[in-house]
Amino acid sequence: CRKSTMWKYKEFMPVDPSGIISLDEGGTPFCKCDKLGEQLGIELYVKVEGSNPTGSFKDRGMSVGITKAMELGVDTVGCASTGNTSASLAAYAARAGLKCVVLLPAGKVALGKLAQAMFHGAQVLSVRGNFDQALEAITSLALQGHLYLLNSINPYRLEGQKSIGFEIVDDLGWKSPDRIILPVGNAGNISAIWKGITEFHRAGFIDDLPRMTGIQAEGAAPIAHAIWDGQKDIVPVENPETVATAIRIGAPVSSKKAIRAIYESDGLAETVSDEEILSAQKLLARTEGIGVEPASAASIAGLIKLVNTGKIDKGEQVVCVVTGHVLKDPNIAIDACEEPIEIDPDINSLLKVIKGN
Numbered sequence: 001c002r003k004s005t006m007w008k009y010k011e012f013m014p015v016d017p018s019g020i021i022s023l024d025e026g027g028t029p030f031c032k033c034d035k036l037g038e039q040l041g042i043e044l045y046v047k048v049e050g051s052n053p054t055g056s057f058k059d060r061g062m063s064v065g066i067t068k069a070m071e072l073g074v075d076t077v078g079c080a081s082t083g084n085t086s087a088s089l090a091a092y093a094a095r096a097g098l099k100c101v102v103l104l105p106a107g108k109v110a111l112g113k114l115a116q117a118m119f120h121g122a123q124v125l126s127v128r129g130n131f132d133q134a135l136e137a138i139t140s141l142a143l144q145g146h147l148y149l150l151n152s153i154n155p156y157r158l159e160g161q162k163s164i165g166f167e168i169v170d171d172l173g174w175k176s177p178d179r180i181i182l183p184v185g186n187a188g189n190i191s192a193i194w195k196g197i198t199e200f201h202r203a204g205f206i207d208d209l210p211r212m213t214g215i216q217a218e219g220a221a222p223i224a225h226a227i228w229d230g231q232k233d234i235v236p237v238e239n240p241e242t243v244a245t246a247i248r249i250g251a252p253v254s255s256k257k258a259i260r261a262i263y264e265s266d267g268l269a270e271t272v273s274d275e276e277i278l279s280a281q282k283l284l285a286r287t288e289g290i291g292v293e294p295a296s297a298a299s300i301a302g303l304i305k306l307v308n309t310g311k312i313d314k315g316e317q318v319v320c321v322v323t324g325h326v327l328k329d330p331n332i333a334i335d336a337c338e339e340p341i342e343i344d345p346d347i348n349s350l351l352k353v354i355k356g357n
């Protein structure tokens, strides 16, 4: 692996480093966003996880998870997915030579992710139901020993994803930011990042800790409601709905860990509407040049809402984790834009359009 991948922290990973299955995941861009930060009155950094090999943060967890699968000698891996987990699992399973079975909620998976899962050779099953029902089905299959489950209920996934926390501290010069904001669906990532940060804190690398702030879509927000009600457990959302299909999850498997991370870090949970998500997605792309899929933009939409409601103080140093690349959901991106203008290929037609005369 390249020096700058997540494997620079291999001493914190619970797998044999001699057999790592890797696509050089991690070492993602850490962009200071001064224009957006100045508009909001904060110091803003964006951790761009869409720059991972398959275009989302899932690759970090799959690298460790598939490395563990090889150690265990399994021959088949599987997951249920809203898309990115399946895309990543399909790629890492192919790299390791393992059979891969993925269950996707019929008609609710973004085009780019479906293309990746299919093209990397996974057996893609389209489930007549939502993600939560698909996860229940494949978990039963794993419990009967038919495959090794690599959803984020598998702790080795979180062991890889905790490296986002490592990198944020490292990128800031071995300091903790005031706050880390990220979208929350199945709730593995917020739990993993908190685990990584507290491991570095226990190792004495940092003195302070960030406030973990989880953002959910209004139509799929069981964790936010549990936090607002001071609960330790969620009430599952029967029919979660949001345009951010990656976080269209009603019964997050890591909800207890995520709720604990938010309480322990004195963090927050917030919800944002689909309109706020799509508006933040375009704002980030056109203000800072960072292209993300809708679910990722929830962290920016949540930041804006929390600043506007005074829950985030002016001057705070904030890191927003944006979790997937804009190309994952090209239909949404195109639907948000004007149709391209058709012109004849001559200078006059061009000038008329470009100069507006």
Ligand SMILES: Cc1ncc(COP(=O)(O)O)c(/C=C/C(=O)C(=O)O)c1O
Pocket: 056, 080, 081, 082, 083, 084, 085, 086, 152, 183, 184, 185, 186, 187, 188, 189, 190, 246, 247, 293, 295, 296, 323, 324
């Ligand atoms: C772009 C993007 N942003 C945020 C999340 C939420 O992370 P978790 O809270 O750790 O679930 C996901 C999750 C996707 C899946 O759960 C799946 O692919 O099955 C995602 O793809």
